[in-house]
Amino acid sequence: MISWSHRHLLLLLFFGFQEARAVLPGTWELLVPDAGIASMHTAVTHFNTVVLLDRTHIGPSRKLLPEHHCQPSQGDPLLRHGRDCTAHSVILDLQTNTIRPLTILTDTWCSSGQFLPDGTLLHTGGDLEGWKKFRKFTPCDANSLCDWEELQDIELSQGRWYATNQILPDGSIIIIGGKTSNSVEFFPPRKSGAVMFSFLGEVEDNQMDNLYPYVHLLPTGQLFIFANNKAVLYDYNTNTVAKNYPILDGGPRNYPSAGSSVMLPLTGDYSSATVVICGGAQYGAYLERTTDTPAHGSCGRIEATGLDPVWEMEDMPFGRIMGDMVMLPTGDVLIINGAQAGTQGFEMASQPCLFPVLYRPSEPVGLRFMTLNPGSVPRMYHSTANLLPDGRILLAGSNPHYFYKFNAEFPTELSIEAFSPEYLSPDKANIRPVLVDLPEKVGYGEVFTAAVTVELPVVGVIEVNFASAPFSTHSFSQGQRLVKLTVTSPVPDGAGKYKITCTSPPGGRVAPPGYYMVFAVNQGVPSIALWVHLGS
The missing domain is CATH 2.130.10.80 (Galactose oxidase/kelch, beta-propeller)
Structure with a gap:
């Protein structure tokens, strides 16, 4: 028996690359032609915005900071006059696909991150003056001007470069490893500091x-x-x-x-x-x-x-x-x-x-x-991929060069794309559920009701699944998890509406506290997610 993947490869050989694009599942979409930076770290917030981060010390980016917001260059040899007037972090509004510059002060090269229970993005380490830094980004709606905060009163016990962060059942963060750092430590910091x-x-x-x-x-x-x-x-x-x-x-x-x-x-x-x-x-x-x-x-x-x-x-x-x-x-x-x-x-x-x-x-x-x-866009070293609330996958970054370089075989990539899996194809629209009712917050082990509408009658069970918002960097999404809830069969409630009784995860070991994208899934087709805060 020939598997689907082998059949698809045969199609590639027979029809050629361009012809194969027409028969293989999934579609591509250009969201932002030029974000101004190449993102090596990307995270989706519960305000349906996306935080993108590059490193500093690479000369000017192509996204200007607001007027009078220039920063000291920290010795960057590619910058004139000892200051940097360009952004190395931006935020993407998923409703409008617009980009706003953010201010990052210390080097975030090959750093790590994780969301705290209140939805704040904790960011740790990096290179040079960023080696021991804690940073926070508290997200806001698209009409507000939230920005990075570099914490001054605490720092990492040991410098972290190429580390991994993971939220724990109690909502604290463990920070693991890094170059020359064969140890672990925690946020909030513990008295023990770094432990080998x-x-x-x-x-x-x-x-x-x-x-x-x-x-x-x-x-x-x-x-x-x-x-x-x-x-x-x-x-x-x-x-x-x-x-x-x-x-x-x-x-x-x-x-x-x-x-x-x-x-x-x-x-x-x-x-x-x-x-x-x-x-x-x-x-x-x-x-x-x-x-x-x-x-x-x-x-x-x-x-x-x-x-x-x-x-x-x-x-x-x-x-x-x-x-x-x-x-x-x-x-x-x-x-x-x-x-x-x-x-x-x-x-x-x-x-x-x-x-x-x-x-x-x-x-x-x-x-x-x-x-x-x-x-069609090579996304190689320093590229990212993140699940979006509408089920698409956001693709950003790719910079296989020490500095920004646009005339290379694989140039620095500033565009942002989205890939839509087959479940978003138009022929599945009539079975795609729409979440119309969901609590904004649920506790552990809580029984709650979700309501969906579906164009065609529902056959079988509609899943309700909790998806975390991880920190994507260097080919690994830190904190990524999906929890499928225990649900009852959908009960019709008139006008194509169905009610589903759900039981939330039993505790932080299964799903640490924080914000989750909640998807209803009907016959393999997910809804647009609504955000729910999970915790005791």
Whole structure:
């Protein structure tokens, strides 16, 4: 039996690239031709705006700050007169696709982030004077002028460059690793400061493949942490390793070898969690700067909560590095962006992978991957992908150069695009639900009612799913999770309206407190999400 992904590849060979675009699922849309900056960090706020961040010390961007808002250049050799009058962070209004400049003072190069329970984006670390910084962005509506705040009264205990952040069940943030920082610490800061985490040092190699570790909060309250080719079950309360998982074959997967990872949706009684890790560079590509070394396309899948788990291996249709794995409202995973050769780092990759791939976790091995409609814009090093409340995927960034460079084979990319999966196609409009009633806030374990309208009569169950708003950077979305609620069958309430009784997640281990996009999903087609604040 030939899988859908193999059929699609045959179509590519037979019809050619342009013809294949007409038959493969998904559509592309240019949202902003020139955002002024290339975003290496991107996050969606509960005001339906998007925060985009680049680094400083790269000379002027193409987005001016407001008049009289110039900042000291901090020694940037590309800036004249010792000041910078351009933005290195912007905010996108999703209603109008307009861009407003934001002010960032300290270098955010290869930093990390996570939303706090109140919806504030906490941003940590970076390079140079940003190494120990805490920053906050408290989002606001499109008519207000919220901006970055650099915290002055506290700082990181240890400098963090290429670290990973994860919100915990109590709403605090754990900050893990970074270059020369094989430790963990917390926000709000704890008296213990930075605590050494020996696992990161044990997996560090001469390529530094322990950077931007993949971190997933399991429903047990423990952390699944993966770096290089190994993973552990980590108890952050006691700073102990509760379990060592088997080695994942295929070489290193973390920065700079650039695979990606997701935790699959939490469902049922929420006792089980499965992690998937896909792609990566061949070991040595970073050291030898071999831009044409083929990436590998293997994926490992493991039940992280199992008693004696093993990796289940399968192959993607394409080798891929620097791909982003985005959890869709349906529970499928979109793999997008990246390249097919080389490694992460400046000028160190080639052969952009323009084809998104859909990973369908409920299908058997061999039938899980579907090749989708290719884009036309290479999105390689320092690019991002984020789920939007309307179900589209926002694509931003790509700057494989130390500075902005627009006359290269793979130029600095300032545009912002959106990819629409097949579930947004016009022929599915009559089964797409519309959320018309939802509480603005729910507590843990609370029973509440959601109401939807649907053009055609509903057949079967309508899912109600909570999707987090993660911090996307360097091929990993920090804090990404999808929780499928326990629901009753929809009850007709006249005029195409249906009421659904839902039970919210039982606690912070399943869904940490904060704002979630809530999607109703009918026959694989999601609604536009409404935001709900979850917490006790």
